[in-house]
Amino acid sequence: MSLPHAILTALLEKPSSGLELTRRFDKSIGFFWSATHQQIYRELGRLETTGLIRALPQAGPVRGQKKEYEVLPAGRAELARWTAAAEEPRPIRDPLLLRLRAAAVVGTAGLDAELRRHLALHRAQLAHYEAIERRDFPPGEEAGAEPLQHAVLRAGIGLESFWVRWLAETVDTLPPAPAEEPADPS
Amino acid sequence: MSLPHAILTALLEKPSSGLELTRRFDKSIGFFWSATHQQIYRELGRLETTGLIRALPQAGPVRGQKKEYEVLPAGRAELARWTAAAEEPRPIRDPLLLRLRAAAVVGTAGLDAELRRHLALHRAQLAHYEAIERRDFPPGEEAGAEPLQHAVLRAGIGLESFWVRWLAETVDTLPPAPAEEPADPS
DNA sequence: AGGTACATGTAACATGTTACATGATTCC
DNA sequence: GGAATCATGTAACATGTTACATGTACCT
Numbered sequence: 001m002s003l004p005h006a007i008l009t010a011l012l013e014k015p016s017s018g019l020e021l022t023r024r025f026d027k028s029i030g031f032f033w034s035a036t037h038q039q040i041y042r043e044l045g046r047l048e049t050t051g052l053i054r055a056l057p058q059a060g061p062v063r064g065q066k067k068e069y070e071v072l073p074a075g076r077a078e079l080a081r082w083t084a085a086a087e088e089p090r091p092i093r094d095p096l097l098l099r100l101r102a103a104a105v106v107g108t109a110g111l112d113a114e115l116r117r118h119l120a121l122h123r124a125q126l127a128h129y130e131a132i133e134r135r136d137f138p139p140g141e142e143a144g145a146e147p148l149q150h151a152v153l154r155a156g157i158g159l160e161s162f163w164v165r166w167l168a169e170t171v172d173t174l175p176p177a178p179a180e181e182p183a184d185p186s
Numbered sequence: 187m188s189l190p191h192a193i194l195t196a197l198l199e200k201p202s203s204g205l206e207l208t209r210r211f212d213k214s215i216g217f218f219w220s221a222t223h224q225q226i227y228r229e230l231g232r233l234e235t236t237g238l239i240r241a242l243p244q245a246g247p248v249r250g251q252k253k254e255y256e257v258l259p260a261g262r263a264e265l266a267r268w269t270a271a272a273e274e275p276r277p278i279r280d281p282l283l284l285r286l287r288a289a290a291v292v293g294t295a296g297l298d299a300e301l302r303r304h305l306a307l308h309r310a311q312l313a314h315y316e317a318i319e320r321r322d323f324p325p326g327e328e329a330g331a332e333p334l335q336h337a338v339l340r341a342g343i344g345l346e347s348f349w350v351r352w353l354a355e356t357v358d359t360l361p362p363a364p365a366e367e368p369a370d371p372s
Numbered sequence: 373a374g375g376t377a378c379a380t381g382t383a384a385c386a387t388g389t390t391a392c393a394t395g396a397t398t399c400c
Numbered sequence: 401g402g403a404a405t406c407a408t409g410t411a412a413c414a415t416g417t418t419a420c421a422t423g424t425a426c427c428t
Contacts, residue, residue, distance in 0.1 A: 002281045003387080009288045019407055032283040039388065041409060065396070066407065076292060083288045084296025089304050090280060092345055095188045095273060097218040097338050102195040102269045104334040106262060110270025118275050148290040151356045152283050159278055162348045170337045189415080205379055225416065227381060251424070252379065 001082075003043050004052070006033045008071055008079045011053060015070040018044055031129075031156055044069060052078055100170075112174055119167040126160035129153060187268075189229050190238070192219045194257055194265045197239060201256040204230055217315075217342055230255060238264055286356075298360055305353040312346035315339060 010021055010029055021044075022037040024030070035043075047053045052075035056068040071079075096118060103111045137150050196207055196215055207230075208223040210216070221229075233239045238261035242254040257265075282304060289297050323336050 001386090002284055005288060006284055009284070009291055012291045017407075018409090029284075029287070030277075032278045032280050034277050034279070036389070037407095038390085038409080042387095045409095079288050080292040080295070083285050083292055083294075084300065086300060086303065087281060087285075089282065089307055089349075091216075091220050092218045092342065093220070094218050094276060094341075096275065097341055098188055098192055098195070098215075099269050099273075100334050100338050101215070102191060102265050104332060105195055105198045106266040106269055108269075108334070109266070114270065114272060117272065121275055146290060147359055148286050148294070151352075151359060152286050154355075155280075155283055155352055156278065158348050158352050159345075162344050163275075166337075166341055166344050169340075173333055173337060187414090203379075204381090222417070223379095224381080224418085228415095231381095 002033060003035055003039060004047055005079055005082050006035070007040065007043055007047065008052065008075050011069055011071045012076065012079070015056070015068055017066045017068050019066070032152070047075065108174065112171065115167055115171050115174070119164065119171065122160050122163040122167065126157065126164055129156045129160060133157065188219060189221055189225060190233055191265055191268050192221070193226065193229055193233065194238065194261050197255055197257045198262065198265070201242070201254050203252045203254050205252070218338070233261065294360065298357065301353055301357050301360070305350065305357065308346050308349040308353065312343065312350055315342045315346060319343065 006025075006029060007021065010016065010024055016024070018037065018041050021040050022035075025033070025035045025040065044053070048055060048069070051072060053069045053071050056070060058065065058067065096114075099111070099114075133150075133153055137145075137153070192211075192215060193207065196202065196210055202210070204223065204227050207226050208221075211219075211221045211226065230239070234241060234255070237258060239255045239257050242256060244251065244253065282300075285297070285300075319336075319339055323331075323339070
């Protein structure tokens with residue numbers, strides 16, 4: 001149950017329409033909780049039905065017209081409850097690690113290129129986060145503005161740094177031209 | 187589409203019944219791709235229907251009896267295809283980071299305890315992985331057995347280390363007795 | 373005969389993904 | 401008036417979660 005809370009947070013930061021939310025989920029918030037516009041519209045409908053948000057009144061036609069939402073007191077209370085609630089950490093869930101394990105059984109053909117591709121992508125994402133940090137949290141004026149936002153950004157930087165380090169290491173470790181297929185039917 | 191491939195990998199490592207797979211998904215494989223027994227039985231049915239695995243023949247009653255599966259050549263081929271295929275890295279998706287961001291808006295009450303709780307859990311998981319590493323990959327006899335399995339384990343260790351580091355740092359950074367509620371209705 | 377562990381499954385629902393449909397506004 | 405963009409939405413499906421149902425084997 002994280003999407004509704006992600007939307008509540010975004011709407012508290014700034015009342016928005018569905019499409020505006022979608023755009024914001026393509027950056028900042030979306031860096032650690034992505035969502036498509038269909039998910040967002042569906043969830044906005046639910047949040048409105050349950051009385052956590054409301055659509056700002058608008059004149060004229062509805063279909064095809066921008067519809068802005070704002071958070072109601074009940075929505076803010078629910079978000080505060082969820083923020084403090086106990087919730088288990090997400091276990092790791094990564095297809096790439098699964099594929100490494102599969103490669104140990106069916107052979108590593110093609111794996112090398114894929115690891116290098118991921119390495120490049122993570123390097124780019126890391127550079128992106130570091131640019132944001134330089135822009136929004138320049139060194140020197142610490143302890144100031146937004147320690148929580150900075151902590152979140154540092155998490156992104158730390159995670160991408162980990163992947164870059166691990167992928168570089170693993171690419172090196174990988175047997176260079178390995179057994180094509182340990183299978184031998186018949 | 188990772189669960190079927192996780193199951194194919196597990197079955198190639200060792201033909202198993204649904205319940206045995208469920209147990210294995212509670213450790214090793216489950217460390218980076220968890221699944222409940224319902225998911226596993228449903229997926230085993232699909233994999234059998236599509237001809238990627240088959241149930242080993244058994245005499246007598248079926249309901250309530252163990253049913254072992256093995257991977258067919260088509261299943262092995264599909265797994266090899268998937269291992270080498272291009273697939274985008276999963277974006278980060280973490281409710282805890284979301285909650286930090288929410289706390290920036292509705293206040294940090296209760297957050298401190300939750301961060302400390304997560305820190306303890308990640309420390310325990312890290313210790314667990316390190317114990318496995320000491321047992322299965324003792325230093326000295328490197329370059330040997332299973333470089334891919336070791337790489338996967340190192341990923342687990344690296345990720346847990348990151349969380350431990352980040353959580354410890356963030357707990358320290360957190361404003362000690364912060365603004366309870368930045369809200370003020372009416 | 374009753375309880376427990378083993379073993380497979382069904383049903384209902386929540387969440388996430390993909391493809392498509394429809395109307396409004398703006399610019400040429 | 402046609403194309404592009406903004407904006408909201410439906411439908412169908414895939415995946416993941418939760419609760420429950422049913423039968424077997426073994427131990428006491």
